[in-house]
Amino acid sequence: MKSTLKFLSFASLILVAYGCQKGDDLESKKEKLEELKTESAELAASIDELEKEIGALDPEFLKQTQKSMLVTTVNASKGKFEHFVEVTGSVLSKKNVSISAETAGRILEVPAIEGMRVAKGQLLAKIDAETIQRNIDELQTSLDLAKTLFEKQERLWKQEIGTEVQYLEAKNRKESLENSIASLKTQLDKAFVRAPFNGTIETVNVRIGELVQPGSPMFQFVGESDLFIEADISEKYIGVLHKGDSVYVSFPSIDEELHTKVSSVGGIINPNNRTFKVEVFLPNIKDVKPNMIAVLEIKDYENTSSVLVPNYLILSDNRGDYVFTVVNNVAKKTYIKRGMTFDGQTEVMEGLTGNEVIIDKGFREVGDNFNVNISKL
Known part of the structure; x- marks a missing residue:
């Protein structure tokens, strides 16, 4: 152990x-x-x-x-450069009206509802006009009698029986009653409030049972014709945008695009958001409706002979902006003065002529005077 x-x-x-x-x-x-x-x-x-x-x-x-680096290249291009101001606008109608009552009475029917699309003449509301209808009925009875008396007096006058005064009195009585009935029928027709043209009900300001007077607002109604686009533009573009300038319009909700022009430029600056109004002409398009959102690209600058390079190829250091060009398979840092930028392209004001070969893939890995090998792919 x-x-x-x-x-x-x-x-x-x-x-x-x-x-x-x-x-x-x-x-x-x-x-x-x-x-x-x-x-x-x-x-x-x-x-x-x-x-x-x-x-x-x-x-x-x-x-x-230095080891030769494999890169791809693109050519600096020379051509037309356009710059656009992109803003969001709304489709409006010149036919934006307030429909008011033209006769007094109590509301009996209001078939129209907010957002409802209606055709010209379609009933929007009905006002009680029973009193007018009774007056028409009474006058119609008197008119029937006046017509009978006039016809008899006319036959006698043709037979040279009776006086001219009797004939004229009978004729005047008949015509007076006819005019009175026509006037009452016009008032009766005003009891039926109808759409003045094709459009959309924006707001409904009345209810069944309410009492209205002539001039009482009943509906806000927007027509489907005479449409235009309104947008708010920053005040810095005052003097840059003008009537007739080219505009590209797109409607995201219906995937529709069109080319049109500025129809009006506002002259007043909104103090709340420092913008001014611009109206753009809008032709009739089937699916475009009032209050629809529209994206506007308004051209504010154009140069037909610009040197263009892709935005992402431009780098910066303490000296300024530059791109890497290729000269005899050697990368060269080429400084440029950039102009405006739009749609992924930058206008080069100085530094390039448009004939240079610019490094694309691999431009962040190379340096000035680096040996490069250009890929053929």
């Missing part, structure tokens, strides 16, 4: 000693690795600095040491 315990104790000591030796060896290797990494970084920095110093004295040496 004692021999066994002695053996186990000896074995334990050996394991502890081995573990300590292994742990010390691992830590030393980690320390050695960190030292080598530090030396490698310092060495790489020294090499890079030395290459730059030699390259400044011997450009050919720099070209030889």
